[in-house]
Amino acid sequence: MSTSVPQTGTSGPPGPAGTTPVLELRDVAVHFGGVKAVDGISLQLESGLIYGIIGPNGSGKSTLIAAVTRLTPLTRGELLLDGRPVHDVAASRLAGLGVARTFQTVRLLPDLTVRANVQIGADARSGDEAQQRRGPAGWLRPRAASPAVAEAVARTRLEGFEDHYPSELSYGTQRRVEIARAIAMGPRLLLLDEPTAGMNQTERAEISALMRSMRTDGLCQLLVEHDVQMMIDTCDYVFAMNSGRLIAQGAPADVVQDPAVQEAYLGRKWRDHARSE
Numbered sequence: 406m407s408t409s410v411p412q413t414g415t416s417g418p419p420g421p422a423g424t425t426p427v428l429e430l431r432d433v434a435v436h437f438g439g440v441k442a443v444d445g446i447s448l449q450l451e452s453g454l455i456y457g458i459i460g461p462n463g464s465g466k467s468t469l470i471a472a473v474t475r476l477t478p479l480t481r482g483e484l485l486l487d488g489r490p491v492h493d494v495a496a497s498r499l500a501g502l503g504v505a506r507t508f509q510t511v512r513l514l515p516d517l518t519v520r521a522n523v524q525i526g527a528d529a530r531s532g533d534e535a536q537q538r539r540g541p542a543g544w545l546r547p548r549a550a551s552p553a554v555a556e557a558v559a560r561t562r563l564e565g566f567e568d569h570y571p572s573e574l575s576y577g578t579q580r581r582v583e584i585a586r587a588i589a590m591g592p593r594l595l596l597l598d599e600p601t602a603g604m605n606q607t608e609r610a611e612i613s614a615l616m617r618s619m620r621t622d623g624l625c626q627l628l629v630e631h632d633v634q635m636m637i638d639t640c641d642y643v644f645a646m647n648s649g650r651l652i653a654q655g656a657p658a659d660v661v662q663d664p665a666v667q668e669a670y671l672g673r674k675w676r677d678h679a680r681s682e
């Protein structure tokens with residue numbers, strides 16, 4: 406069963422007694438002038454689970470991810486990573502603290518091979534040391550391939566593509582390289598913002614299977630995705646947002662059936678119109 410969500414207090418599936426959540430949000434808000442993009446969200450994410458955020462366009466999903474990754478300042482609230490406050494930590498330090506992400510659009514370096522692109526993720530693990538090896542454009546200059554790269558390449562089934570350049574790869578494969586780069590960081594928390602956008606069904610199923618396989622490592626994953634079936638197939642627990650707030654949460658198949666969620670997607674006008682017919 407999904408549950409409607411109180412707007413104060415903390416929500417999320419209960420973790421094993423006594424464990425500290427990987428990520429906790431306490432009353433997080435991000436306002437842009439009068440626009441309350443995120444407006445008082447409290448939740449907890451536990452290790453080894455895949456969480457999803459659904460919601461109609463403009464409901465605040467991307468802003469929430471930007472807040473967690475410190476790319477957008479909080480208007481109010483607290484972020485805790487493994488129980489440690491991070492709402493004042495610079496975005497550039499989050500990788501060193503175990504947070505990795507992929508973006509809505511592919512962001513690979515075109516002049517680097519797959520291996521070198523993934524190595525950038527492995528290098529970001531070492532934090533300050535890596536800062537000293539920044540290239541002229543601000544990107545890290547990759548060093549010799551590390552075991553983390555081979556592991557990430559194997560995990561994402563990219564063997565054979567290591568010496569290819571991004572332009573030689575299909576879109577779906579490029580997205581797998583992005584995920585490989587993120588997991589080469591050895592994160593505790595992986596945020597995936599629409600990782601299957603533009604993919605066909607087979608490629609989507611591959612990403613879903615890849616995410617499921619990474620649960621066994623204790624990795625906590627947070628997925629933003631428009632494809633509802635992908636959410637049902639992939640996530641352990643889903644949060645539904647509308648107008649910057651949580652409106653439901655629970656098992657994915659239940660949340661997508663929740664009347665508040667259906668109304669948020671379809672709109673009251675549409676429902677009223679349907680009733681009058």
Ligand SMILES: Nc1ncnc2c1ncn2[C@@H]1O[C@H](COP(=O)(O)OP(=O)(O)OP(=O)(O)O)[C@@H](O)[C@H]1O
Nearest residue numbers: 437440441442460461462463464465466467468469
């Ligand atoms: N930098 C900004 N300045 C002003 N308003 C913004 C900014 N970023 C987002 N918004 C507004 O905040 C609200 C939430 O936007 P957001 O992109 O987080 O929603 P979303 O759920 O990710 O949407 P989509 O599914 O279309 O990506 C929208 O009304 C949007 O116009």
